[in-house]
Amino acid sequence: MAPLAQDIEKWFAFADRFSFSIFTLMFAIKVQGVSFTYPGAPVKALASVNLEIPEGSFFALLGPNGAGKTTLLRLLCGRFAKFSGSLEIADGLRGKNGFLDAKACGILLENPGVYPKLSIAEYVDYFVGFYAARNPEWNESAARERIATLAKKLELPDSATRMGKLSLGNRQKVQLLRAMAPSPKLLILDEPVANLDPMARETVWSLLADWRKDEGGTAIVCSHILAEMEEEATDYAIIDRGQLLKSGRVADLAGESASFKVDSAASLEQIRAALAAAGIKANVTPSASNLANVYRETVGA
Numbered sequence: 077m078a079p080l081a082q083d084i085e086k087w088f089a090f091a092d093r094f095s096f097s098i099f100t101l102m103f104a105i106k107v108q109g110v111s112f113t114y115p116g117a118p119v120k121a122l123a124s125v126n127l128e129i130p131e132g133s134f135f136a137l138l139g140p141n142g143a144g145k146t147t148l149l150r151l152l153c154g155r156f157a158k159f160s161g162s163l164e165i166a167d168g169l170r171g172k173n174g175f176l177d178a179k180a181c182g183i184l185l186e187n188p189g190v191y192p193k194l195s196i197a198e199y200v201d202y203f204v205g206f207y208a209a210r211n212p213e214w215n216e217s218a219a220r221e222r223i224a225t226l227a228k229k230l231e232l233p234d235s236a237t238r239m240g241k242l243s244l245g246n247r248q249k250v251q252l253l254r255a256m257a258p259s260p261k262l263l264i265l266d267e268p269v270a271n272l273d274p275m276a277r278e279t280v281w282s283l284l285a286d287w288r289k290d291e292g293g294t295a296i297v298c299s300h301i302l303a304e305m306e307e308e309a310t311d312y313a314i315i316d317r318g319q320l321l322k323s324g325r326v327a328d329l330a331g332e333s334a335s336f337k338v339d340s341a342a343s344l345e346q347i348r349a350a351l352a353a354a355g356i357k358a359n360v361t362p363s364a365s366n367l368a369n370v371y372r373e374t375v376g377a
Contacts, residue, residue, distance in 0.1 A: 104169055104262065104294045105129040105152065105176075110161035112151060121147045123318040124161070131166060134288060134308045135296045136326070138371050139315040145298050146186060148315070149264050152176050153183065169262055169294075176262065179210055182255035183264045190247060192240025196232060199239050200254050207258040219257065226253050229283055231276075244271040252280060256287065263287070263295040269304070277301065281308050302368040312367060314374045321374045329366040 107127040113120045122144050129135045139145050151159060154175030163174060171177035191199055200223060208214040227235065230249040239247065248271045255263060263284070269277040285308050287293055299305045306326060313323035342350070351358050 102131060103128045103164075104131045104133070104166050106164040107148070107152075108162045108164070110148075110151070110159060110163070112147060112156055112159040120318050122151070122159070125315070125318070125320045127313055127320060127323060129294065129296060130311060131294055132288065132292055133294055133310045134284070135294070136302075136305050136309040136312040136367065137296055137298045137315065138302070138312060138367075139298075140375060143315045144318040145315055146266055147318075149183075149185065149266065149296065149298075153178075153181070153264070176264075179207055179258075180261045181264060182258060182260035182262070184251050184255045184268055185264070185266045188251050190239050192238065194239050195236050196227070196239065196242075196250055196253075197235035199250060200257055203254050204257050219259075222259065223253065223257050226256055226283075230279065245273065245276055248272060249276070249280075252283075256283075259291070261291075261293050263293060263297075265295065266298045267300070268297060269299060269301060277304060281305070284308060302371055306367040309367065312370075314371055316375045322370065326367060329370055 105127070106129075107125055110122055110125045111120055112122040125144075125148065127148075137145050137148070147156075150156065152163065152165075152175060154171070154173055165174070165176060169177055169180050171179075191202070194202065204219065204223070208216070208219070230253060232246060232249055232253065233242070239250065242250065248268070252265070252268055255265065265284075268284075269280050272280065281304060284295060284297075288295060288308075297305065297309075309326045311323070311325050314321045
């Protein structure tokens, strides 16, 4: 069995081993003082992380490679039973084990299995079967219609096309289709637009925005393309070396510094000259997005 199938199988098998208290909250997930160390590792992969992910949010989880983002996502999915701290997960997302309920989540983590001899349809059906077998209310015809709609929006080739024949970009689209196919309440997406061209990336971000609007789901997304993700992100957290450095609402970033966006047909030099003529001292430079700036300032990139 390939790694991704093993992960999902273990996730479902793990689900009945623990029980946690039920609670109601505005947050989909609360991470409180969570620390985790891989066996034999000299340093903690996560160190006293405190995080709140609001229900219905598009949560941007940011950090350099090796910062601990994927470790945190895997921990939320129940991959690591031994850790310190606590997790609180909202009713409807929480499984019997106290971690995320596999039936409520769609996941796209790094290095998924490709299964080159399977067609797109066979590949998606294989993974959707994990959810269908455990959901007594599963509607097969509705699921088929949803998969066809998603495939069309993602502009995928014919569903009979073998996975091994797909470009890297189309393979990535299939992974997103697989994650969204079971109508999840929560999406966990690690680099969902990797290997995609600009137009395809725009399609994916638009698809995720429509999903949140129409279905009210929560998305936790890791991506290095900050300027694009900022268009959709409502909340963010920046992690480096296993530590939470900064978190909050994206809308609040504009108030953290005296930076302004000016829409004008005038050139940069004309704007500088006008400010100088008015006696206003200002450093006027083209600026990246707020989220990108905050990320660079926080991690020193």
